[in-house]
Amino acid sequence: MASFSLRGLVLVVTKIDRLGRDAIDIQQTVRALRVAGVRVYVTQLGGTDLTSSAGKMVLAMLSAFAEMERDLIMERTQAGLARARAEGIKDAHLRPPRRTGSPSVPLWPKARP
Numbered sequence: 001m002a003s004f005s006l007r008g009l010v011l012v013v014t015k016i017d018r019l020g021r022d023a024i025d026i027q028q029t030v031r032a033l034r035v036a037g038v039r040v041y042v043t044q045l046g047g048t049d050l051t052s053s054a055g056k057m058v059l060a061m062l063s064a065f066a067e068m069e070r071d072l073i074m075e076r077t078q079a080g081l082a083r084a085r086a087e088g089i090k091d092a093h094l095r096p097p098r099r100t101g102s103p104s105v106p107l108w109p110k111a112r113p
Helices: 023-035 053-086
Strands: 010-013 039-042
Touching: 023 039, 023 053
Parallel strands: 010 039
Antiparallel strands: none
């Protein structure tokens, strides 16, 4: 097998989420590409080179925002679960009980003979 070097290549992606599933995955991908000598540009961020010093700072800030959003989602989820428990909902999916019987308002008018 012939070996080749990636050093000096440039990877251009349109959006940062194309580099990984979450902030940690994106950071690991960019770090591995930087070690291999590949420059990573993201057009969504105005063509920012994530392998430069400024790009590293942008990536760190985006990671901090992603972590904060993840924490906020967890807080809202826990608050919703606590509220559901306080209301007495004990279903595994925390859904209100299903209605039984026919609806009080028909979904469509009856056909005329």
